[in-house]
Amino acid sequence: MSNPLIEAKTLCRDFKLPRTAISGARPVRHAVADLDLKIEVGDRLGVVGESGSGKTTLAKLLLNLDKPTSGSITFKGQKLSLSDMAIFRREVQIIFQDPRSSLDPRMTVEQIILEPLECLDFQQNHQSRIEQVLQQVELDPTIWLRYPHELSGGQRQRVAIARALATQPSVLIADEPVSALDVLVREEILQLLSGLIESLNLTLVLISHDLSVISRLCEKVVVMRDGRIIESGTTQDVFRTPQHQFTQHLIASVPRLPTIK
Amino acid sequence: MKFLEVNNLTVSFGNKVVVDNASFELAAGERLGIIGESGSGKTMIALAVIGLLPDSATATGSIRLAGEELLTLNDQQMSARRGNQLAMVFQEPLTALNPLMRVGKQIAQPLRNHKKLSRNAGLARAIALCTAVGLPDPEHIVRAYPHQLSGGQRQRIGLAIAIACSPKLLIVDEPTTALDVSVQKEVLKTINDLVQQQGTSLVFISHDLPVVSTMSENIAVMRNGEIVEQANISALFNNPHHEYSKKLVDLARATENKFNRFTIGSTA
Numbered sequence: 001m002s003n004p005l006i007e008a009k010t011l012c013r014d015f016k017l018p019r020t021a022i023s024g025a026r027p028v029r030h031a032v033a034d035l036d037l038k039i040e041v042g043d044r045l046g047v048v049g050e051s052g053s054g055k056t057t058l059a060k061l062l063l064n065l066d067k068p069t070s071g072s073i074t075f076k077g078q079k080l081s082l083s084d085m086a087i088f089r090r091e092v093q094i095i096f097q098d099p100r101s102s103l104d105p106r107m108t109v110e111q112i113i114l115e116p117l118e119c120l121d122f123q124q125n126h127q128s129r130i131e132q133v134l135q136q137v138e139l140d141p142t143i144w145l146r147y148p149h150e151l152s153g154g155q156r157q158r159v160a161i162a163r164a165l166a167t168q169p170s171v172l173i174a175d176e177p178v179s180a181l182d183v184l185v186r187e188e189i190l191q192l193l194s195g196l197i198e199s200l201n202l203t204l205v206l207i208s209h210d211l212s213v214i215s216r217l218c219e220k221v222v223v224m225r226d227g228r229i230i231e232s233g234t235t236q237d238v239f240r241t242p243q244h245q246f247t248q249h250l251i252a253s254v255p256r257l258p259t260i261k
Numbered sequence: 262m263k264f265l266e267v268n269n270l271t272v273s274f275g276n277k278v279v280v281d282n283a284s285f286e287l288a289a290g291e292r293l294g295i296i297g298e299s300g301s302g303k304t305m306i307a308l309a310v311i312g313l314l315p316d317s318a319t320a321t322g323s324i325r326l327a328g329e330e331l332l333t334l335n336d337q338q339m340s341a342r343r344g345n346q347l348a349m350v351f352q353e354p355l356t357a358l359n360p361l362m363r364v365g366k367q368i369a370q371p372l373r374n375h376k377k378l379s380r381n382a383g384l385a386r387a388i389a390l391c392t393a394v395g396l397p398d399p400e401h402i403v404r405a406y407p408h409q410l411s412g413g414q415r416q417r418i419g420l421a422i423a424i425a426c427s428p429k430l431l432i433v434d435e436p437t438t439a440l441d442v443s444v445q446k447e448v449l450k451t452i453n454d455l456v457q458q459q460g461t462s463l464v465f466i467s468h469d470l471p472v473v474s475t476m477s478e479n480i481a482v483m484r485n486g487e488i489v490e491q492a493n494i495s496a497l498f499n500n501p502h503h504e505y506s507k508k509l510v511d512l513a514r515a516t517e518n519k520f521n522r523f524t525i526g527s528t529a
Contacts, residue, residue, distance in 0.1 A: 050441040051412070153299070182298035182468060187512055209441055212516050215523040239523040251524060253443040255471035257517050258494065 003077030005171065005203060006039040006062060006092075011071035013057050013227075031057040032068070033227035041170075044197065044204045046218030046235060048211060048250065054227040055207045059175050062205065063094055090120045093164040097176035099156035103148040109134075109159050110144045116166050129166060136200075137162045137192060154185040158192070165196070171203045178213060190216055211254050215239060223247045262328055264289040264462055265310075265430055270322040272305045272314065279305045281486040282322070289429070292456065292463040294473035296509070297483030303466045304352075306483075307432045310464070311349045312339035326430060344371035347430040348423040350452075353439055354415035358407040364418045365391075365403025371425045390421040395451050413444035417451065424455055431456060432464045437472065449476060470513040474498075482506045 013032040020027060032054045039045055049055050060066040061073060064080060072079065080088055093116075096102035103112055110130060117126045134141055137158040148156055157177065164172060177193065178186040194217055197204050208214055214221055215235055222232040223244065231244040242248045263286040272280035280302040287293050297303050308314045310324055312331060324331045326347060331339070348371075351357035359367055368390055369383030378386060384403065391399030394417040407415055416436055423431060433452060437445035453476065456463045465476040473480060480497050482490040482505060490503040501507040 050443065183470070183512060184298070184508060211442075212520045215520055236523055239520075240525070249443055253446040254520065255442070255446070255469065255475065257471050257498075257513055258474050 003074070004038040005041045005043075005076060006037075007074045007077075008035060008037040008062070009072050009074075011035040011037070011058075011061060011073065012069045013054075013061060013066065014069045030227045032061065035071075035227065035229055037222065037229070039171075039203065039205065042201065042203055043220060044218045045206070046214035046221040047205065047207045047224060048209060048214055048221060049224035050209060050250075053224040055209075055224055056175055057227075058224070059094070059173050059205065059207055063092060063173060064088065086120050089116075090122065090167040091169050092171040092173065093167065093169040095157075095160050095164050095172065095174040095177045098180040099153070099160045100148070100180075102160055103156060103163075105148055108145050108147055109139075109151075112148075112159060113163050113166050116163060120167050122167050133162045133166050136165060136196060152185075153181055154188055157181060157185075157189055161189075161193070161196070165200070169202070171205070172197070173205045173207075175207045176209070177206070179208065179210060193217065211239065211251060223250070263287060264291075264327060265464075266323070266325040267306070267310065268323040268325075270306065270309060270320065270324060272302070272309050272318055272320045274315075274318050279318075279486050280309065280320075283483075283486075283488045284322075285481050285488065285491060287430075287462050287464065289462055290460045291479070292465060292477040294477030294480040295464065295466045295483060296468065296470060296473045296480055298468055301483040302486040303468075303483055304434055305486075307349060307434050307464065307466055310430075311343060311347060311432060312336075313343075313349075341375070344423075344428070345375040345426045346428055347432070348426070348428040349432040349434065350416070350419045350423045350436050352435040354412070354419045355407060355439075357419055358415060360407055363404055363406060364410070368403070368418065368421045368425055371422060375426050386425070387421070390425055391417075393424070393455065394418075394421045395447070396421075411444075412440050413448060416440060416448055420448075420452065420455070424459070424461075427459055428461065430462045430464070432466070433476075434466045435468070438467075445472075452476070470509050471517070482509070 011032055012030065012034060015029045015031055017027045017029055047055050047058065061068055075088060113130045113133060114126060117129060122129065131141060139155065139158050143151065151159065178189050181189060190213065204217065206214060206217055218235050221235045221238050222229045225246050231238060231242065231247050238247065239251060242251055265287040268284050270280055270283045271278060283306060285293065295303050295306065309320045314320055320332055365384055365387045368387035372378045372383045372386055387403050388399045391402055396402050396414060396417050437448055440448060465473060467473045474494050479491065479493050481488045482503060484505050490506045497506060498510055501510045
């Protein structure tokens, strides 16, 4: 049997909290605790949970932006070494929640998208790749020389997506990619993302507290609470027949339209 | 005469008009939702009504609360009404609360100012208000600082401050955007219950149609500083006039249907 694309085994990430007493050990918060997760090629996995449940910490661990306190993460069956990092980064990319803070305000769109291509030693022609990727996110090529503050919220998030796709990754990790956007723009970006995932055959890990976003893009879902996965399965099964009380509570809390006569 | 009458309200910063000729009315005890995207002028309307527009803004037109014109009042007169007759709950409780003051004292502040309560009476009332907004263990919570509370608890403190003097008009600006969905539902229910108990008029501002529609009878749709449509909920959903409202309604319906397909397996 082939290895899963990304596999996490008994993953833990503890954060030490400030001292509460002069002596004794510092209290610890288990942001991610004993978490096992397998991501296969082509998976579209949703991660849901409330704020503070460890979703973003998990994303950072999967991206190797943070080191686990214990446990391991393998990529294609291999533990990552520093020398493989450029390959890994080309393969696994991220979109953050708020493009206003994830895009450097002093860089033009061109520079923003060029950066990963240069840093990660992308082999093809950089200029034509920028052109290509801007086309993929349906942005007009004339915005090359603009700065993030000259763009609308939707355009900014498109640039963030273009940057993530620049090195032709196979895995996309998206941390609340639409929650900072207005509803109509959110819909556009969701459609764009879903089309790109389909056409580029991306493996997706989508982190969101919004269950309707998850149900749009993901076939599988894990529900996190206090750093643990409390329920997992296909999105349909989990949403239709939630087993865990917390999952039932989450689903019941989604704002619904009133019945209109 | 309606309880709140806003006529031809225009708010501008220099040449830039952020609220363009907005008019709406609100009867006593009625709930009005204002919906629109970021930058559409929703918050500016709220700030104009409560008299907290930045100094660089100019407001023209008329805002009458119970027959009294608010736009021509000076700062001192407005302060006497703010927190007393009308009050506001802000979007981000962490920035709206004073980080250096225990929350009990912050809740008691409007009571001490407007109702001239003593310190002890103010604190006792603060504890009662914490209970009213559904905070557990109010005797301890009033001694906490804002950073020691969770997002939902902070927003409840913001609500307690706003309702402390039983205002006749409550303006709530995106109160739950910073909160988790499950907490959002509880906070919204608390607001609804309080408004109903006290017969308060409510202006509820949000960008989220499903949320607004649970919080109001009438909805004003804003776009680029203009109120493009005003209707009661069933009219808005059944027969939206403006193109933008139609988009919002269609999208909300489609999202709901897609989600239903997952949760109950039907597209009712």
